Amino acid sequence: MSQLSSQFEEIKEKNQTINAYITFSDLSDNTSNGKLSGKTIAIKDTISTAGLRTTCASKMLENYIPPFDAHVVSLLKNQGATILGKANCDEFAMGSSTEHSAFGVTRNPHDLERVPGGSSGGSAAAVAGNLADLALGSDTGGSIRCPASFCGIVGLKPTYGLVSRYGLIAYGNSLEQIGPMAKNVHDCALLLECISDYDNRDATCVNTKKIKYTEHLDDDISNMKIAVPKEFFGTGTDPKVEETVRNTIDKLASEGAIVEEINIESIKYSLAAYYIIAMSEASSNLARFDGLRYGLHTGKSKDWNELFSNNRKSGFGFEVKRRIMLGTFALSSGYFDEYYIKAQKVRSIITNDFKKIFDKFDAIVGPTMPTLPFKLGEKLTNPLSMYMSDIDTVSANLAGIPSISVPCGYSDNLPIGIQIMSSHFEEKTLLNLGSKIEQIRGFDVE
Amino acid sequence: MLSNDFDGVKIGLEIHCQLTALNTKMFCNCSSDYRGKPPNTLLCTVCTGLPGALPVLNKRALEAAIKIGLALNCKISNNSNFFRKNYFYPDSPKNYQITQYDKAGGEAIANNGTVETNLGSVRITRIQMEEDPGKLQYEGSITTSSNTLIDYNRAGISLVEIVTEPDIVSPKHAREFLNTIQSIVETIGECDSKLDGSMRADANVSISDGRRVEIKNISSFKEVERALNFEITRQKTIQAASKMETRHWDDVRRVTVTLRVKEDEEGYRYFPDPDLPPMNISENYIDEFRQSLPELPDKRLKRFTKEIKLSEEIARILIRNKIVADYFEETLTHEYNPKLLSGWIATDIMGYLNRNNVEFSDLPIESKALASLAKSVSDSKINDSTAKAILLKSLSSGTTIGDLLKSELDNLVSFDDLPKIIDTVISDNPKALEDAKNDSQAIHFLIGQVMKVTKGRANHSKVKELIETKLK
Ligand SMILES: [Zn+2]
Numbered sequence: 066m067s068q069l070s071s072q073f074e075e076i077k078e079k080n081q082t083i084n085a086y087i088t089f090s091d092l093s094d095n096t097s098n099g100k101l102s103g104k105t106i107a108i109k110d111t112i113s114t115a116g117l118r119t120t121c122a123s124k125m126l127e128n129y130i131p132p133f134d135a136h137v138v139s140l141l142k143n144q145g146a147t148i149l150g151k152a153n154c155d156e157f158a159m160g161s162s163t164e165h166s167a168f169g170v171t172r173n174p175h176d177l178e179r180v181p182g183g184s185s186g187g188s189a190a191a192v193a194g195n196l197a198d199l200a201l202g203s204d205t206g207g208s209i210r211c212p213a214s215f216c217g218i219v220g221l222k223p224t225y226g227l228v229s230r231y232g233l234i235a236y237g238n239s240l241e242q243i244g245p246m247a248k249n250v251h252d253c254a255l256l257l258e259c260i261s262d263y264d265n266r267d268a269t270c271v272n273t274k275k276i277k278y279t280e281h282l283d284d285d286i287s288n289m290k291i292a293v294p295k296e297f298f299g300t301g302t303d304p305k306v307e308e309t310v311r312n313t314i315d316k317l318a319s320e321g322a323i324v325e326e327i328n329i330e331s332i333k334y335s336l337a338a339y340y341i342i343a344m345s346e347a348s349s350n351l352a353r354f355d356g357l358r359y360g361l362h363t364g365k366s367k368d369w370n371e372l373f374s375n376n377r378k379s380g381f382g383f384e385v386k387r388r389i390m391l392g393t394f395a396l397s398s399g400y401f402d403e404y405y406i407k408a409q410k411v412r413s414i415i416t417n418d419f420k421k422i423f424d425k426f427d428a429i430v431g432p433t434m435p436t437l438p439f440k441l442g443e444k445l446t447n448p449l450s451m452y453m454s455d456i457d458t459v460s461a462n463l464a465g466i467p468s469i470s471v472p473c474g475y476s477d478n479l480p481i482g483i484q485i486m487s488s489h490f491e492e493k494t495l496l497n498l499g500s501k502i503e504q505i506r507g508f509d510v511e
Numbered sequence: 512m513l514s515n516d517f518d519g520v521k522i523g524l525e526i527h528c529q530l531t532a533l534n535t536k537m538f539c540n541c542s543s544d545y546r547g548k549p550p551n552t553l554l555c556t557v558c559t560g561l562p563g564a565l566p567v568l569n570k571r572a573l574e575a576a577i578k579i580g581l582a583l584n585c586k587i588s589n590n591s592n593f594f595r596k597n598y599f600y601p602d603s604p605k606n607y608q609i610t611q612y613d614k615a616g617g618e619a620i621a622n623n624g625t626v627e628t629n630l631g632s633v634r635i636t637r638i639q640m641e642e643d644p645g646k647l648q649y650e651g652s653i654t655t656s657s658n659t660l661i662d663y664n665r666a667g668i669s670l671v672e673i674v675t676e677p678d679i680v681s682p683k684h685a686r687e688f689l690n691t692i693q694s695i696v697e698t699i700g701e702c703d704s705k706l707d708g709s710m711r712a713d714a715n716v717s718i719s720d721g722r723r724v725e726i727k728n729i730s731s732f733k734e735v736e737r738a739l740n741f742e743i744t745r746q747k748t749i750q751a752a753s754k755m756e757t758r759h760w761d762d763v764r765r766v767t768v769t770l771r772v773k774e775d776e777e778g779y780r781y782f783p784d785p786d787l788p789p790m791n792i793s794e795n796y797i798d799e800f801r802q803s804l805p806e807l808p809d810k811r812l813k814r815f816t817k818e819i820k821l822s823e824e825i826a827r828i829l830i831r832n833k834i835v836a837d838y839f840e841e842t843l844t845h846e847y848n849p850k851l852l853s854g855w856i857a858t859d860i861m862g863y864l865n866r867n868n869v870e871f872s873d874l875p876i877e878s879k880a881l882a883s884l885a886k887s888v889s890d891s892k893i894n895d896s897t898a899k900a901i902l903l904k905s906l907s908s909g910t911t912i913g914d915l916l917k918s919e920l921d922n923l924v925s926f927d928d929l930p931k932i933i934d935t936v937i938s939d940n941p942k943a944l945e946d947a948k949n950d951s952q953a954i955h956f957l958i959g960q961v962m963k964v965t966k967g968r969a970n971h972s973k974v975k976e977l978i979e980t981k982l983k
Contacts, residue, residue: 113563133556135563234562239785268567268787346785349597352606353560369601369659396780405782406615
């Protein structure tokens with residue numbers, strides 16, 4: 066038995082407890098030589114893999130095997146990565162805890178009674194629990210950064226348009242990006258280098274100059290201007306989280322960064338705007354799942370209307386149905402102006418506010434999550450409090466700017482992540498600052 | 512129906528026009544040549560709506576829409592965008608249609624145009640781009656079939672929808688307008704209206720009191736006039752008959768298409784498609800198309816009447832169909848006799864083709880052959896009526912004009928032999944020569960004698976010309 070396949074057996078064993086994977090690959094030999102040769106990777110199950118079941122953690126796609134690779138998956142294969150399997154997540158990426166999966170919850174490797182965050186919880190848990198070297202997640206409102214924070218790893222949501230969405234099964238397509246997740250900033254930068262590649266099959270993909278992120282990790286940060294919005298430490302922020310994050314910011318200041326507290330008034334509307342836009346888009350994106358061409362098929366019905374209803378009733382979980390209903394409502398005539406249009410107005414105000422801040426500052430820093438990882442089931446019956454946990458992450462999705470979560474400390478043996486945002490296509494700044502934080506925080510992630 | 516029966520009638524049209532000149536579908540690289548292909552063979556991840564597949568706009572579709580917009584005198588939008596029209600129906604693989612919208616920040620590719628027709632001008636509200644859905648098919652009939660079959664080959668084919676203001680004043684005007692549009696899109700070369708289902712129209716009719724009825728999915732342009740006539744008569748009859756029964760009419764209104772459609776429009780949950788960013792269309796880009804636009808029918812009409820000096824009536828017949836007008840102009844390059852050639856084409860040839868239900872594109876006479884026939888007349892080798900007889904004989908028998916003309920000319924006494932024959936006739940009829948010198952009408956006796964001697968095989972005008980020289 067080769068080293069890789071014995072390692073694979075160990076991973077499968079560990080997965081019995083963590084449940085990071087929904088489907089394992091057949092571990093086919095990757096003969097390509099590249100930047101990721103010898104690295105193992107878990108891929109979030111919202112990202113299409115040719116010949117490998119892609120479920121979106123939904124019963125609807127329980128038996129769906131895509132006939133094509135997402136653009137990012139082709140890139141990983143070309144760079145020699147070994148794909149271990151498909152990582153668990155909230156169904157269709159709708160959730161912040163990976164509890165809304167038709168394939169069971171994923172457990173946080175730091176505390177098995179706690180959630181790994183979501184929706185890319187399987188990806189984060191796989192990396193944190195040593196079930197993969199690297200992982201791909203997707204981030205619509207914080208779905209990479211939240212589990213990265215809760216699992217004590219690095220996760221980056223790229224600028225909207227940096228990474229091709231071709232093959233990513235859409236939840237809120239004006240908001241989301243596929244992004245890298247890794248133990249450390251260097252590996253995160255390396256994975257970002259590999260997946261940020263222009264793709265003409267995604268009309269929202271931007272053809273920008275390729276940047277070698279790994280070469281900018283040690284750039285000088287002195288005189289870098291950092292804004293700390295008061296709103297990121299609002300009510301509901303755990304004092305232990307606030308203390309750890311503020312400590313880290315102080316350390317950055319001692320390294321020469323110029324730190325200033327600011328206000329971004331519009332942030333208080335971000336959560337409402339985010340959920341309206343994401344759910345509206347979802348209600349339309351998920352309309353294609355009717356069981357007619359692929360996906361769950363419940364059998365013969367008296368007409369197509371009944372067939373669609375039966376398939377969708379049986380295929381979708383509760384949270385997905387809730388979001389489709391709310392999104393359908395927000396787009397309905399009579400409510401459209403009051404909800405969808407107003408949310409888009411808020412979105413452009415927030416985008417403008419961020420633009421103005423980045424005219425003066427290089428980065429915005431705050432906590433990734435307002436709380437420590439919560440217990441399994443703790444917020445499941447209270448959707449509003451679950452939605453509230455995205456309060457610090459969604460504004461980056463609304464503005465389309467990049468954002469990273471880097472582990473900055475622990476409290477009660479649970480990891481805390483610091484979030485950094487920068488201007489469009491300034492991922493370099495995030496990784497540079499993230500790398501500095503790794504050097505000054507005083508611990509290593511094993 | 513009397514013409515004043517259309518007083519107060521306002522008709523608006525929505526014309527769906529497939530961009531048949533495109534090789535691929537609107538948002539993917541599948542072939543758009545779907546007619547006659549086995550079901551579900553022209554498909555890919557995008558046009559079947561597989562999860563994770565994304566639409567990318569076919570640049571040719573945008574070009575074609577811009578060209579049509581310019582040809583209908585529209586303002587091209589610099590910031591046009593796509594919307595989703597959401598509805599569950601099995602012919603739509605994504606359960607939404609990618610289209611354009613005029614509200615909520617939507618901007619169609621072209622807006623505010625006008626089209627001139629000889630029954631009055633019609634304003635164009637907007638032209639929008641959208642994708643065609645697939646096709647539902649039934650084994651046997653829709654009522655007896657136990658299965659619905661779906662063919663997605665048509666799903667994703669590029670369409671433009673041309674929406675007019677209610678400026679059309681009669682069913683005849685509607686027909687005239689549709690013919691004009693058809694001729695324009697064919698001149699641009701973006702839509703071949705002869706292909707089955709490539710042009711479809713919806714109509715809305717309102718009468719002076721503001722009631723509006725929509726007639727959806729009229730399958731051919733010929734039926735538009737008929738459907739409109741029926742609808743207007745029906746509305747007017749109901750109005751006249753139920754003046755005292757307003758409520759009854761209201762009840763009828765409740766089940767007309769209009770109300771249902773209005774509810775549907777609001778139920779479509781239109782919103783901007785996040786997968787397709789707004790198109791940034793520069794004025795320079797638009798200008799390129801403006802400059803390369805071919806001569807459009809109304810301009811051609813002016814050129815035919817002003818420069819080529821055709822009658823308006825003949826010119827209109829010719830420009831109505833681009834192929835006909837092109838054919839006419841081709842004949843002129845061989846023999847410049849516009850009056851003769853336009854007359855033959857507009858009346859003799861088109862009359863024959865109409866009677867026999869033959870498309871002009873299937874006309875077996877090459878432009879060069881028709882021109883040679885005209886040249887024989889110009890050169891006085893044959894006269895008008897002989898030429899027309901040859902043309903009609905060629906059409907009905909299939910014998911080429913060349914062959915018919917040759918045997919006609921072979922049959923004639925050669926010009927070299929004519930003077931000798933004429934001299935003989937004159938010497939046999941000396942008195943007739945003297946009469947003809949005094950009375951110009953008397954020349955016909957001599958011509959008649961020559962024709963008699965040659966058994967009608969002499970060129971009439973040549974004979975006349977030669978005798979006239981003897982009279983001096
Ligand atoms: Zn296709």
